[in-house]
Amino acid sequence: MTPKTYVQGKSIEEAKRISGMDEILKVGSNENVLGASPRAKAAIEAALDELHLYPDRQEDILTDKLARRMGGGLDRRQIITGNGSCDVLRMITQTFIGPGKKALIAAPTFGMYELLVEMFGGEAVNVPLKRHAADLDALAAAIDERTSLVFVCNPNNPTGAVVSHAQATKFLNKVPAGVVVVFDEAYVEFVEDPDFPRMTEFIAAGHDVLVTRTFSKLHGLASLRVGYGFGPMALMERVRRHRVHFNSGRLAFLGAAAAVDDEAHIQRSLEMVRTGRRYYYQAFDEMGIHYVPTQSNFIFLTDLPLDAAFICDEAMKRGVILRPTTPFGLPDNIRITIARQHENERVVRVLQEIIQLHARQNGSQGAG
Amino acid sequence: MTPKTYVQGKSIEEAKRISGMDEILKVGSNENVLGASPRAKAAIEAALDELHLYPDRQEDILTDKLARRMGGGLDRRQIITGNGSCDVLRMITQTFIGPGKKALIAAPTFGMYELLVEMFGGEAVNVPLKRHAADLDALAAAIDERTSLVFVCNPNNPTGAVVSHAQATKFLNKVPAGVVVVFDEAYVEFVEDPDFPRMTEFIAAGHDVLVTRTFSKLHGLASLRVGYGFGPMALMERVRRHRVHFNSGRLAFLGAAAAVDDEAHIQRSLEMVRTGRRYYYQAFDEMGIHYVPTQSNFIFLTDLPLDAAFICDEAMKRGVILRPTTPFGLPDNIRITIARQHENERVVRVLQEIIQLHARQNGSQGAG
Numbered sequence: 001m002t003p004k005t006y007v008q009g010k011s012i013e014e015a016k017r018i019s020g021m022d023e024i025l026k027v028g029s030n031e032n033v034l035g036a037s038p039r040a041k042a043a044i045e046a047a048l049d050e051l052h053l054y055p056d057r058q059e060d061i062l063t064d065k066l067a068r069r070m071g072g073g074l075d076r077r078q079i080i081t082g083n084g085s086c087d088v089l090r091m092i093t094q095t096f097i098g099p100g101k102k103a104l105i106a107a108p109t110f111g112m113y114e115l116l117v118e119m120f121g122g123e124a125v126n127v128p129l130k131r132h133a134a135d136l137d138a139l140a141a142a143i144d145e146r147t148s149l150v151f152v153c154n155p156n157n158p159t160g161a162v163v164s165h166a167q168a169t170k171f172l173n174k175v176p177a178g179v180v181v182v183f184d185e186a187y188v189e190f191v192e193d194p195d196f197p198r199m200t201e202f203i204a205a206g207h208d209v210l211v212t213r214t215f216s217k218l219h220g221l222a223s224l225r226v227g228y229g230f231g232p233m234a235l236m237e238r239v240r241r242h243r244v245h246f247n248s249g250r251l252a253f254l255g256a257a258a259a260v261d262d263e264a265h266i267q268r269s270l271e272m273v274r275t276g277r278r279y280y281y282q283a284f285d286e287m288g289i290h291y292v293p294t295q296s297n298f299i300f301l302t303d304l305p306l307d308a309a310f311i312c313d314e315a316m317k318r319g320v321i322l323r324p325t326t327p328f329g330l331p332d333n334i335r336i337t338i339a340r341q342h343e344n345e346r347v348v349r350v351l352q353e354i355i356q357l358h359a360r361q362n363g364s365q366g367a368g
Numbered sequence: 369m370t371p372k373t374y375v376q377g378k379s380i381e382e383a384k385r386i387s388g389m390d391e392i393l394k395v396g397s398n399e400n401v402l403g404a405s406p407r408a409k410a411a412i413e414a415a416l417d418e419l420h421l422y423p424d425r426q427e428d429i430l431t432d433k434l435a436r437r438m439g440g441g442l443d444r445r446q447i448i449t450g451n452g453s454c455d456v457l458r459m460i461t462q463t464f465i466g467p468g469k470k471a472l473i474a475a476p477t478f479g480m481y482e483l484l485v486e487m488f489g490g491e492a493v494n495v496p497l498k499r500h501a502a503d504l505d506a507l508a509a510a511i512d513e514r515t516s517l518v519f520v521c522n523p524n525n526p527t528g529a530v531v532s533h534a535q536a537t538k539f540l541n542k543v544p545a546g547v548v549v550v551f552d553e554a555y556v557e558f559v560e561d562p563d564f565p566r567m568t569e570f571i572a573a574g575h576d577v578l579v580t581r582t583f584s585k586l587h588g589l590a591s592l593r594v595g596y597g598f599g600p601m602a603l604m605e606r607v608r609r610h611r612v613h614f615n616s617g618r619l620a621f622l623g624a625a626a627a628v629d630d631e632a633h634i635q636r637s638l639e640m641v642r643t644g645r646r647y648y649y650q651a652f653d654e655m656g657i658h659y660v661p662t663q664s665n666f667i668f669l670t671d672l673p674l675d676a677a678f679i680c681d682e683a684m685k686r687g688v689i690l691r692p693t694t695p696f697g698l699p700d701n702i703r704i705t706i707a708r709q710h711e712n713e714r715v716v717r718v719l720q721e722i723i724q725l726h727a728r729q730n731g732s733q734g735a736g
Binding site for chain 1: 373374376377379380381382394397399400401402403404408409412413415416417418419420421422423424425451452454455458462480483484487584588589590591592593609610612613614615616617618619620623
């Protein structure tokens, strides 16, 4: 059996080759098109003479800042950093999954959960989304004596929909002891919904919830590989045993700590995403393209008038990298990262062109 | 039971606090005191505008270069990169160790092997060194039906001694099928011994050997977290299944690829270590301090005239970070990273001072 592997979005290099263009627009991997936090860049540049050094106190400085920022009585020792949130998800899966154990996954979603569960010899069971977000009632009903872990990506990737605080509360009250619920909040900073779940309240209330977050999205630090997780002290102590020492570098900690404080870059990025959402809603409404209202920095298209793979291939020829959601098990959808206004307009122009091209081809075929 | 954790060397920050000095000499963690490869620094600086991007082809470029450099018929697909060689060691341990399985470790050595074996539920059995290097005869004799992995750090950390090609050949011919031998070559570039084992020959000959290496030592890129491993294609395919996608960042690959080509920095670093070795041998001979002749960028002191912890504490007060080898299970030794001439001279001066101080204190006690 060939093991499953993660399929990442297309690269700029590939798009250049296919399109023959220099100006590639990559809106396929939910990176922040504004780039990294300038403060993070400056911190890294200032630390180039420390490239040869192992990290020392840099991690504590970062987790202190995160604890203060999140509040809710969170202690620094309840936060763990990892080589991207994937590494934290690896530690969590390694802690709670093994042969004979089962993980429930609200899916379609980020493919990493399933890969990790299978890597550690457990069984991954997908529980279908409801209205594009986790179906918490179905998840609660699916828990059995073998279930040790539940994965909820919130906002969900690739759909952008969320579960609410009230829904999560109701769900957590039904989850039996011995089952840990992981909320992957990679996109949490983009959420505008005031009813979004407040994780520190669940932790304070004694629920066995673990949260993962990343510096790769809002903060634009995907190159550095740094993410973090937090949860109740007792669970975090168990997770920490599966941390490999030196899993993030000095540069990653320094960059991340600077990014946390870069309020200007954070606000600029959030404003771009909010403006982009409104623009896309209006543009797609006018074009008759269906989408899921998003709480994230991407938008998920549904019921496309054309084959999604065809659209993405044609967009690549025009220098625009979209994300067909085939690797998520959704061959009929596309996920588009929200970018700057002129870039979003380029995406819309390219989509219009592709649809018109197809209509003409169909029309001429019809007339032939 | 409190789980074991990795104890890393002391930090510059701590030394500043203890010594009250600004000019700290850190020779406790085997970092390259010349800093990172200038080419790597330049590559990273040039890529600061790509901080927000996930890696694309950068890994293939690096593994292509490594395969060409190592030769011996090695294919790029036989090389795997990781978030430091510790991540590669994690993947290897995860692949071959589990409950009921046993790993033999030529010890005292780098503490990570034991931590990883226990993390994955296996049993770690230490097989004592012989003349400060792996005792391959004892390792061969200790293999039983539960043994699936053998760890040989070569040159060994913290002793700096090596096993030879002939010794390794004889050993591998005795290792039964189903047992994988890991040679951790973190310090391979510093070896001058012409009889050092040639791993690509063992791989070509069909032995189940896996090799790990790092960019954290010679290349001075400890901050970036990038290491690699290689071995027979069939084993590497199994190891690769335990790789977590996105485990190294774009910056790490770019920096490492630039460092591989930085012949000037490599030669400068090797020359510094060679000169430093000769200086230390002579200085310690004159002082009557015993040491193990080293094939690495550090030197291991034995039969110290004073308590090792006392020496390291006193050195810290003088702004010099040495590495007491207590975490290695060697409370009576010290490991010193070889640095530039004036820095090595400072280490010798500080050691002389501490020894004289102690002699005076003992003398006055004797007279009191």
